[in-house]
Amino acid sequence: MQSDWTFIGLFLIVGALIPAAAIVVSALLSPRKPNPIKDSTYECGIETVGENWVQFKAQYYIFALVFLVFDVETVFLFPWALSLNQLGLFAVVEGIIFIGILVAGLVYAWRKGMLEWV
Amino acid sequence: MDFWSNPVKFLDDWLTGVFSGWGMAADAARVLTAFVGILVLITLVMVLDIFLVWLERKIVSRFQDRIGPNRVGPFGLIQPFADIIKLIIKENIYPVGVDKAVFNLAPVLMMMSVLLLWAVLPLTSFLGLDLNVGVLYVIGVGALGTVAIIMAGWSSNNKYALLGSFRQVAVMISYEIPMVAALLIPTIFAGSMGINSIVAAQDTWYIVLAPLAFLLFLVSATAELGRAPFDLTEAESELIAGHHIEYSGMKFGLFYASELLHAFTFGGFIAAFFFGGWRGPWVEAYPALGLFYFIVKATIAYWLFGWIKYTFPRIRIDKMLDLNWKFLVPFAFVLVPFLALMHALLRETSFYALGMFLANIALGWATIEILRRRAHGERAKVEGAVEMHG
Amino acid sequence: MTAAQIIFLITAAVILGSAFMVVTTKNLVHAALWLIVTLFGAAVLFATLNAGFIAVVQVVIYIGAIAILFIFAVMLTRRSMTDTGPGLNRGWWLSAAIALLTFGGLVWLVSGWGGFTKAAPAYPSGFDAVAALAHALVSPEAFVLPFEVASVLLLAALVGAVYIAFQRKGEE
Numbered sequence: 086m087q088s089d090w091t092f093i094g095l096f097l098i099v100g101a102l103i104p105a106a107a108i109v110v111s112a113l114l115s116p117r118k119p120n121p122i123k124d125s126t127y128e129c130g131i132e133t134v135g136e137n138w139v140q141f142k143a144q145y146y147i148f149a150l151v152f153l154v155f156d157v158e159t160v161f162l163f164p165w166a167l168s169l170n171q172l173g174l175f176a177v178v179e180g181i182i183f184i185g186i187l188v189a190g191l192v193y194a195w196r197k198g199m200l201e202w203v
Numbered sequence: 204m205d206f207w208s209n210p211v212k213f214l215d216d217w218l219t220g221v222f223s224g225w226g227m228a229a230d231a232a233r234v235l236t237a238f239v240g241i242l243v244l245i246t247l248v249m250v251l252d253i254f255l256v257w258l259e260r261k262i263v264s265r266f267q268d269r270i271g272p273n274r275v276g277p278f279g280l281i282q283p284f285a286d287i288i289k290l291i292i293k294e295n296i297y298p299v300g301v302d303k304a305v306f307n308l309a310p311v312l313m314m315m316s317v318l319l320l321w322a323v324l325p326l327t328s329f330l331g332l333d334l335n336v337g338v339l340y341v342i343g344v345g346a347l348g349t350v351a352i353i354m355a356g357w358s359s360n361n362k363y364a365l366l367g368s369f370r371q372v373a374v375m376i377s378y379e380i381p382m383v384a385a386l387l388i389p390t391i392f393a394g395s396m397g398i399n400s401i402v403a404a405q406d407t408w409y410i411v412l413a414p415l416a417f418l419l420f421l422v423s424a425t426a427e428l429g430r431a432p433f434d435l436t437e438a439e440s441e442l443i444a445g446h447h448i449e450y451s452g453m454k455f456g457l458f459y460a461s462e463l464l465h466a467f468t469f470g471g472f473i474a475a476f477f478f479g480g481w482r483g484p485w486v487e488a489y490p491a492l493g494l495f496y497f498i499v500k501a502t503i504a505y506w507l508f509g510w511i512k513y514t515f516p517r518i519r520i521d522k523m524l525d526l527n528w529k530f531l532v533p534f535a536f537v538l539v540p541f542l543a544l545m546h547a548l549l550r551e552t553s554f555y556a557l558g559m560f561l562a563n564i565a566l567g568w569a570t571i572e573i574l575r576r577r578a579h580g581e582r583a584k585v586e587g588a589v590e591m592h593g
Numbered sequence: 594m595t596a597a598q599i600i601f602l603i604t605a606a607v608i609l610g611s612a613f614m615v616v617t618t619k620n621l622v623h624a625a626l627w628l629i630v631t632l633f634g635a636a637v638l639f640a641t642l643n644a645g646f647i648a649v650v651q652v653v654i655y656i657g658a659i660a661i662l663f664i665f666a667v668m669l670t671r672r673s674m675t676d677t678g679p680g681l682n683r684g685w686w687l688s689a690a691i692a693l694l695t696f697g698g699l700v701w702l703v704s705g706w707g708g709f710t711k712a713a714p715a716y717p718s719g720f721d722a723v724a725a726l727a728h729a730l731v732s733p734e735a736f737v738l739p740f741e742v743a744s745v746l747l748l749a750a751l752v753g754a755v756y757i758a759f760q761r762k763g764e765e
Contacts, residue, residue: 089334090640090648092237093322094600099241100318103249104311104457111291111453124298126361127448143758145373146665148524150754152376153658154747155532159383160650161743162539163339163396164727166387169543170394170550176731177547179741181540186744188536190751199755200528202521230596305626335723339649346657350629353664357622369668376661396723 144202151194158187209329210491215240248321248464255463255505256283262506266513286456293452300360301449309355310450310457316348317461320468325399327481327493333399338386341398341472342379345427348465349375352446355458359449367445370520371429377527378426378433384535385420388413389476391543398472402480410477412546412559415538415567417477423531424469425511426523429462432515433523470504471497478504534570541566600641608634621667629660643716646723 162180169176194200206213215236222232257272257280264271272279297303323340325331334340349372356368390396392412393404410417426433447458474480478500481493518526541562549558611630618624632655639648716722729735 089332092332095238095241096319096322099245100315101311103245104314107453112295114292115452116294123296126298141668143669145369146669147758148373148377149662149665153662154751155380156654156658158747160653162387164730166390167394167724167727168731169391172731173547177544179731179737180543182741183744184536184540186748190748194751194755197755197759199758202524335721336645336649339653343649343652346652349661372661
């Protein structure tokens with residue numbers, strides 16, 4: 086098992102080095118002639134107004150919150166899925182209860198209008 | 204040992220032997236061999252990526268009734284190499300206010316998040332790590348891609364890039380839930396999270412046992428990949444190019460290449476999870492043949508993504524999140540226990556495959572029926588309102 | 594020194610360094626990104642300890658969900674990307690002292706523990722930690738009740754999230 090993770094670690098290193106090498110080679114070979122017009126922020130040719138900050142909807146945050154709950158849930162479901170073949174119907178009933186409780190939460194969030202992109 | 208039954212193991216042993224012969228410790232020799240192997244694999248993947256550019260351009264041109272690249276080399280095959288040379292010698296522009304470190308790291312992280320998937324991609328029965336948390340690993344690596352998109356969007360100091368990356372991230376995290384649910388189903392059937400074990404367990408392809416899970420995975424994977432009709436971040440008409448708007452030269456190239464490679468990799472996962480991966484006729488006798496089957500299946504799945512991309516119009520973000528949270532997520536949470544129950548009930552019987560298939564059809568029919576009734580109700584409401592207003 | 598020790602030292606140094614950057618950098622998005630490095634380092638430590646499931650869960654939950662949540666929160670609440678105010682408030686020495694005391698206390702408590710000098714028992718060959726965890730979590734003679742209670746906890750978290758969001762919507 087540990088050798089598996091050594092392999093993943095090596096993959097991580099090589100996987101980072103090759104794209105980085107592409108950027109470095111390109112930086113060495115490419116010309117560098119900056120000027121203020123070229124370096125200005127690109128907005129279809131219109132001059133940029135203000136900062137890059139825009140007012141974000143609170144909805145992004147709410148979706149991330151709801152997502153977090155269901156993400157944790159799905160992580161719990163993986164061990165359940167693994168042991169299903171050994172435990173049979175008993176595990177299925179467990180899973181149905183587990184998912185059922187969270188579907189109740191989803192219905193609640195839905196009814197409260199949390200899933201609307203307003 | 205016979206070379207063709209497991210060429211990778213053969214070369215691995217041979218190279219480890221060579222390194223040990225130079226007086227290296229056994230462990231160090233093995234790690235160095237693995238390093239060389241990974242280097243070769245990733246280089247081959249990058250070459251494949253270059254051809255994907257050509258393939259993508261050919262596919263889109265055929266869909267749009269054009270010929271596509273045909274000047275440079277036979278069938279335009281040299282075209283992507285010309286593209287690469289152009290990208291490498293292009294100027295790297297740093298627009299005003301760019302956060303240089305984050306700006307440069309984002310494309311590397313993006314490409315890395317795609318390359319890392321190849322560690323667990325089951326190319327053949329002997330190539331591709333059978334990690335015991337393989338399925339979750341795929342999800343985790345996807346999370347790194349999400350971070351890369353946020354980094355690119357934020358560091359560019361551009362309103363469009365920031366908006367594009369935020370929309371994309373909101374979509375990616377939303378669609379992750381149905382995707383994980385769809386991946387739970389092969390895990391349940393195979394009783395393992397190792398992707399190679401899942402392939403090995405597919406005596407009947409899982410597309411037969413769980414066509415609905417395949418559809419769920421296809422839709423959510425399209426959203427995860429950020430490809431049309433879910434390519435909000437690149438909604439050209441409103442956000443220009445989304446998170447990579449300010450990137451030029453090779454850094455843009457990395458984003459572009461990673462998108463194509465990501466699609467191909469997910470094509471590979473579709474092949475592995477639902478179409479029997481490297482399995483095919485005579486593969487037991489000649490395991491190396493599995494690579495051919497896998498590449499063919501993955502290419503077909505990649506073409507499927509292309510077909511979807513160039514056929515469907517783009518969907519607005521509110522509709523898209525509605526589709527996810529109000530249809531795909533509840534549907535996924537019905538599908539998973541339902542298929543688990545059917546699997547537990549039918550597993551020992553002789554009509555397992557047929558029963559599972561019919562169960563899927565029944566659930567799919569019920570879903571469509573419910574949707575139809577709802578849609579009729581909605582339409583009656585709208586039409587009633589129109590009549591009232593005269 | 595073995596390879597495992599070298600990997601541990603490098604990872605630990607990265608975790609400490611990035612954690613230090615999280616609290617000292619003035620740029621809030623940078624702080625969030627450094628936090629991702631810290632969390633990833635923890636995942637690497639789990640992987641070296643052969644706890645593959647926890648390592649992957651660390652990445653899926655902490656980087657894939659919580660770090661994203663942090664970045665969304667920063668973007669929602671801060672008008673400018675960099676914090677212009679001073680990075681430290683007047684009570685910094687007090688919190689530093691409390692942190693040092695806590696750390697010292699922990700070191701003092703843990704230093705008496707005998708586990709440091711003992712080698713961990715080796716896994717039996719063919720032992721699959723993930724399968725064992727899966728079986729323990731779902732089988733009736735082990736942790737099935739905590740497993741179900743976890744879903745109630747998640748439900749409570751969801752209801753709480755909805756409640757907070759509902760208030761936020763009311764303010765708009």
